[in-house]
Amino acid sequence: MTSPRRTRATVHDVAAQAGVSRGTVSRVLNGAGYVSADARARIEAAIAEVGYVRNTAARNLARSKTWAVGFVVHEPHQLFLEDPNIGSILLGTNEVVADADHQLVVLVVDSDRDAKRVSGYLRGGFVDGAVLVSARSDDTVADAIVEFGLPAAFVGHPAGRASVPHVRIDNRTAARQITERLLATGRRRVGMLASALDRDSGADRLEGFQQALGDRFDPRLVVDDPLYSYQSGVAGMAELLDREPALDGVFAASDAVAAGALETLRARGRRVPEDVGLVGFDDSAWATRSTPHLSTVRQPARDMGRAAARLVLDQLGGHEAHDVTLPTEIVWRDSA
Amino acid sequence: MTSPRRTRATVHDVAAQAGVSRGTVSRVLNGAGYVSADARARIEAAIAEVGYVRNTAARNLARSKTWAVGFVVHEPHQLFLEDPNIGSILLGTNEVVADADHQLVVLVVDSDRDAKRVSGYLRGGFVDGAVLVSARSDDTVADAIVEFGLPAAFVGHPAGRASVPHVRIDNRTAARQITERLLATGRRRVGMLASALDRDSGADRLEGFQQALGDRFDPRLVVDDPLYSYQSGVAGMAELLDREPALDGVFAASDAVAAGALETLRARGRRVPEDVGLVGFDDSAWATRSTPHLSTVRQPARDMGRAAARLVLDQLGGHEAHDVTLPTEIVWRDSA
DNA sequence: AAACTGTGTGTGCACGTGCACACATTCATT
DNA sequence: AATGAATGTGTGCACGTGCACACACAGTTT
Numbered sequence: 001m002t003s004p005r006r007t008r009a010t011v012h013d014v015a016a017q018a019g020v021s022r023g024t025v026s027r028v029l030n031g032a033g034y035v036s037a038d039a040r041a042r043i044e045a046a047i048a049e050v051g052y053v054r055n056t057a058a059r060n061l062a063r064s065k066t067w068a069v070g071f072v073v074h075e076p077h078q079l080f081l082e083d084p085n086i087g088s089i090l091l092g093t094n095e096v097v098a099d100a101d102h103q104l105v106v107l108v109v110d111s112d113r114d115a116k117r118v119s120g121y122l123r124g125g126f127v128d129g130a131v132l133v134s135a136r137s138d139d140t141v142a143d144a145i146v147e148f149g150l151p152a153a154f155v156g157h158p159a160g161r162a163s164v165p166h167v168r169i170d171n172r173t174a175a176r177q178i179t180e181r182l183l184a185t186g187r188r189r190v191g192m193l194a195s196a197l198d199r200d201s202g203a204d205r206l207e208g209f210q211q212a213l214g215d216r217f218d219p220r221l222v223v224d225d226p227l228y229s230y231q232s233g234v235a236g237m238a239e240l241l242d243r244e245p246a247l248d249g250v251f252a253a254s255d256a257v258a259a260g261a262l263e264t265l266r267a268r269g270r271r272v273p274e275d276v277g278l279v280g281f282d283d284s285a286w287a288t289r290s291t292p293h294l295s296t297v298r299q300p301a302r303d304m305g306r307a308a309a310r311l312v313l314d315q316l317g318g319h320e321a322h323d324v325t326l327p328t329e330i331v332w333r334d335s336a
Numbered sequence: 337m338t339s340p341r342r343t344r345a346t347v348h349d350v351a352a353q354a355g356v357s358r359g360t361v362s363r364v365l366n367g368a369g370y371v372s373a374d375a376r377a378r379i380e381a382a383i384a385e386v387g388y389v390r391n392t393a394a395r396n397l398a399r400s401k402t403w404a405v406g407f408v409v410h411e412p413h414q415l416f417l418e419d420p421n422i423g424s425i426l427l428g429t430n431e432v433v434a435d436a437d438h439q440l441v442v443l444v445v446d447s448d449r450d451a452k453r454v455s456g457y458l459r460g461g462f463v464d465g466a467v468l469v470s471a472r473s474d475d476t477v478a479d480a481i482v483e484f485g486l487p488a489a490f491v492g493h494p495a496g497r498a499s500v501p502h503v504r505i506d507n508r509t510a511a512r513q514i515t516e517r518l519l520a521t522g523r524r525r526v527g528m529l530a531s532a533l534d535r536d537s538g539a540d541r542l543e544g545f546q547q548a549l550g551d552r553f554d555p556r557l558v559v560d561d562p563l564y565s566y567q568s569g570v571a572g573m574a575e576l577l578d579r580e581p582a583l584d585g586v587f588a589a590s591d592a593v594a595a596g597a598l599e600t601l602r603a604r605g606r607r608v609p610e611d612v613g614l615v616g617f618d619d620s621a622w623a624t625r626s627t628p629h630l631s632t633v634r635q636p637a638r639d640m641g642r643a644a645a646r647l648v649l650d651q652l653g654g655h656e657a658h659d660v661t662l663p664t665e666i667v668w669r670d671s672a
Numbered sequence: 673a674a675a676c677t678g679t680g681t682g683t684g685c686a687c688g689t690g691c692a693c694a695c696a697t698t699c700a701t702t
Numbered sequence: 703a704a705t706g707a708a709t710g711t712g713t714g715c716a717c718g719t720g721c722a723c724a725c726a727c728a729g730t731t732t
Contacts, residue, residue: 056460
């Protein structure tokens with residue numbers, strides 16, 4: 001068993017081994033021409049011999065370009081794992097970033113301490129840009145990025161940040177449309193399980209819901225929770241039924257919330273969709289994993305991830321980045 | 337609106353602004369004593385004035401220490417997102433790594449091109465060590481790590497890699513125990529939905545299953561699939577029922593697989609647990625999200641993540657790293 | 673008065689690379 | 703024969719930081 005080298009080989013070692021200078025080695029490594037066939041062969045042999053691998057960190061320092069892009073998720077870890085939307089955004093972003101030969105670096109923020117560390121990381125010259133998912137309005141990581149001037153893109157538009165390019169969906173219109181569709185099934189007492197009202201997504205969905213109901217909107221029939229979680233659906237639904245036993249329609253701010261609501265409805269002996277019509281938001285894996293399958297709004301999460309990546313790459317390429325709004329689609333299944 | 341700096345401030349700028357030398361600035365930044373109160377105050381003012389943030393990449397180069405640890409997931413993205421075990425391992429690892437003031441960098445490998453890029457990243461001096469999850473036996477990223485001598489730890493032990501420290505559970509014993517428990521409910525024709533036989537986890541679970549059945553083991557009642565996925569459960573269960581309609585017990589190699597099997601069983605009109613007893617593995621979110629809730633093996637995923645992180649940190653601290661085997665627990669619910 | 677200690681500060685080099693430039697050689701052109 | 707281009711190679715500096723060392727000065731000890 002060979003013991004791991006205490007110190008790695010450098011271009012100097014390669015140059016010495018091949019009997020040439022560092023400059024020539026560098027030319028071989030970086031593909032620029034003007035190297036004799038003989039020198040090239042000797043250098044390639046030397047590289048293999050001394051086991052040279054380029055120190056990318058040093059290269060980045062010299063070139064001041066890292067070929068890495070951060071993907072910052074500001075969510076409780078648990079939710080990061082539970083929410084398939086974030087996963088799909090990650091997929092889309094990675095797709096585009098990898099295709100441009102950059103390395104995506106995923107950073108999860110779940111505490112003030114994390115926020116501090118991640119902010120330092122982003123400013124520390126490790127990445128050329130960053131994609132931020134689900135930033136809240138008082139997001140210190142976002143503050144750090146903006147202040148530092150790091151090329152970035154937000155997925156979802158945190159209130160009060162005009163200056164940062166972002167990718168969004170029209171949450172308000174989508175929420176209005178699915179609520180109208182729910183009302184069209186003849187429901188009379190319709191409530192909402194709202195979430196994350198401190199973000200545009202949460203606030204706009206509530207607004208769309210309210211628009212659809214018009215005069216019939218009753219603030220008592222809105223329960224809200226900071227998180228888009230299964231658990232918040234379980235609890236919120238119980239609260240809603242307590243407030244209005246005659247409830248016959250529910251718009252949940254996400255599929256995870258809807259799935260939780262479904263659990264409570266079942267426990268309380270309400271049939272879905274016969275007694276209560278239920279619609280969700282996201283068209284996540286929850287939608288088809290639940291019984292009955294959920295009617296919901298399809299968010300083009302993967303496209304959003306792709307678009308956000310492009311916004312960052314555009315900026316890195318010196319182009320202007322233009323905000324993007326992507327279309328949603330109503331997916332009608334069995335829950336309403 | 338201030339336009340983002342084209343070039344960031346350095347220690348030189350700070351030194352010039354404060355009227356001192358770089359060395360003194362460095363001492364202030366790194367906390368080493370021997371700085372007059374006057375100089376310290378001027379430097380701190382200068383730092384704020386020019387908006388200096390340390391270039392951590394350069395610092396790392398100088399110190400040859402990055403304070404970052406890679407977390408490599410070698411899975412199709414889709415599965416990475418679907419499998420809550422990986423998420424929990426990630427949580428545990430991040431917990432310990434963050435506590436040691438290191439930054440966890442998540443890297444997902446889903447293609448040969450990814451593998452190449454990630455290998456380069458790991459060797460490029462961006463991280464001090466790495467945790468590898470679900471490495472297959474012919475894993476090129478693992479090869480790169482071993483060859484390069486990067487301090488690392490595997491979660492799950494890929495066959496034929498004696499030299500790398502790893503964290504594992506005793507899959508064989510756990511599989512044997514839960515199969516025995518399933519048999520104890522009086523099942524006569526018991527099959528298995530096996531997965532990932534190219535990893536220790538998959539192969540050992542099959543072996544444990546076989547041990548429990550002893551003479552009654554029938555290789556025709558084992559269906560296998562490369563992935564621990566919901567979809568593989570759906571398809572595998574159909575195959576198993578086609579081969580043996582009288583089947584009354586199934587051990588699925590993971591909860592996701594069991595959940596898929598449940599779907600097929602329902603579609604084919606088999607009641608669980610009345611007609612068919614079903615047990616899974618992992619005690620993931622699938623287990624309690626399914627109807628009925630799954631009997632399964634609890635894998636201490638979070639602890640495994642923690643242990644792996646410690647293995648890496650131990651090596652970074654110059655200590656020897658000892659392999660860890662963690663205990664499992666059978667969780668008996670309603671599906672058998 | 674010389675030698676020593678403690679405190680504060682500046683300078684040079686190293687980390688490992690990339691790149692601009694200078695220089696050397698060959699061969700074709702005027 | 704002198705100029706020029708094309709090709710090949712070596713050297714110095716820059717990237718931004720940390721650290722070892724040298725130095726300067728005040729106050730204390732022999």
